[in-house]
Amino acid sequence: MIFSFLPRITKPLRSLLLIISTTLFLSVLLTSFTSEPQNQEVIIIKQTFEQDIAALQQQAKNFTKKINLLKENKSSLAESRQAFYKVKIAYKQVEYLLEYLDPELAKSLNGAPLPKVLIEEANYLTVPFAKPSFRTFPPQGLQVLEELLFAEDVSPENTKEAIVLAYALESKLGLFQNSLPNQSLTTKQLLESLREELVRVMTLGITGFDAPAAGHELTNCAVALQPILTAVKLFNKDASGAGANYSQLAAQKLEAAIRYLNKHPDFDTFDRLYFIREILDPAYGALTNLQEQVLPESVSTLKPVNNKAISLFSPNFLEAGYYAKQDRQDQKPELIQLGKTLFFDPLLSDNNKRSCASCHAPNKAFADGLTRSLAFDFKGTVKRNSPTLLNAVFSTAYFWDSRAQYLQDQVPDVVVKNDELHGNYEEVVRKLQRSPAYKKMFKNAFPEESGKSLNTNTINRAVAAYVQNLVALNSPFDQYMRRETTQFDEAAKRGFNLFMGKAACGTCHFAPIFNGTVPPRFLESESEILGVPAMADLNNPTLDNDIGKAGVIPAEVFEYSFKTPTIRNAAVTAPYMHNGVFTTLPEVVEFYDRGGGAGLGMAVPHQTLPSNALNLSETEKQDLVAFMHSLTDTTSTQIIAAPKNLPRLMLHRKLNKRPVGGVY
Known part of the structure; x- marks a missing residue:
């Protein structure tokens, strides 16, 4: 991504202080290791990795020297770029193993060129009206260096900042290099790192995510896959039976991937759909099966990525349970059914006329089709557009301003908010306790709670469990990528290639969910600053005055920042953006094509969307829309079916007439 409007640090002293601070907290203790004995393949790979880290450290030193010579006018910019x-x-x-072993270090070496906001005190999550204590650090690493050195006009200030960042890079690599000899490496860790790198290449590498200015994106991917191929070939030497077949298949596909990348280096014309479906995703599946043969696991730690998934687009590639706050294991049908009933029951509202389904209707892909939902008792509208809940679980940030970390924490905000359900939990509990059916449902869903199974926490847990179950990953696109069909719209094929390439959509809407949850580990969800206008008139735009995430964490770099939602089911969940300003997908594509708010001429100092125009043709714009249509999956009867009726309350004839889903 090219971030043309990111804040720059022009004072080397400030940057040097950042380096010192970062170095003190550098994670030189790598991921915890087991006592598993090392086999010969792992020993060889670790030795090679140590040599490659030493080579990287030497290249970093050479680069620092070149930048210093550039500052003194003793070397050319071209030489510094070549050193970069x-x-x-x-x-x-070394990316595959370094980023696996120390992901925090990797962020400072090659992370996105975005300022980092460190929350020092998070009481704002629990204390009303409290504001968080935070510090903002400027971006650092290879991507920032790339933007500095490959800018159209490389100023002396650029060079000064590049020197400071180059020294930081060298220092951190030195610390990591010194720690390596004392670290062990297990077969499990190695195999997981190989698979993780394939996900990284499929979701980030071929999109140009970490090559914001210098290009060579596809060449970089070929280089990153070479050590994976080397490792797989080592495993193949001693493998037998099914393990030998899987390692051989993986090696063949990896060789094909490297050949294809080298043969088709043009970024704009690269066929990403073919590359993923026919080459690299099958390699991923082969590595999954190889790991199952080499290390059959009886018990595995719950992580976002399912170790047994054989495709990036498998319905179970991501573990929905990982993103839950409490109910992270396989959920009981009784819990999901209770949550579903509560979701459609207007008893959660103060006037007993409104439910969660009022703004998230199953027949509208769990959105409501309105610019902004009606407010409580028809008093205007709520502040922001109601997004789809389908696949919402795959996130670590909820609401447009990312103020909740879990679905379970999102529920009470909606229940008690004055313009939404305007509810009161004490009253909600009293109403539910009047229903023998509800009391039985809570008891069955939460048997461990003994006689106190119906309470505020269990209400939240149940509703969250139901929403967590709203997973819809069986679109025409998914079926094609999983090779369940050979039929797929040609325009949608072209659209996917544009989405993941020239149009740069995939650098913020990450595959496979196509939301802001960042691969390859899917541990955090990003927000972006787009410069969304208040009205749909792009020829006379004015910036929407909603400051987004900065209203929660008042950092300047979060002004107008909003959560990146999934574009799955976008074809049926209009209108779009946090304010519902655009009513059609072509309007959305046009906004991005022009470079967002900054590209339209509005002042958006920290816009994270590239402000330069994409210059897409009309056909390309139509192809992008066709691809988004191919992500539609709202047909599951289990998902869209509402309860047939709601539990009755004792001696309350009026409330027993309440309709499923509420009145409005």
């Missing part, structure tokens, strides 16, 4: 290329290539050779 060598560092980037050397990094790609």
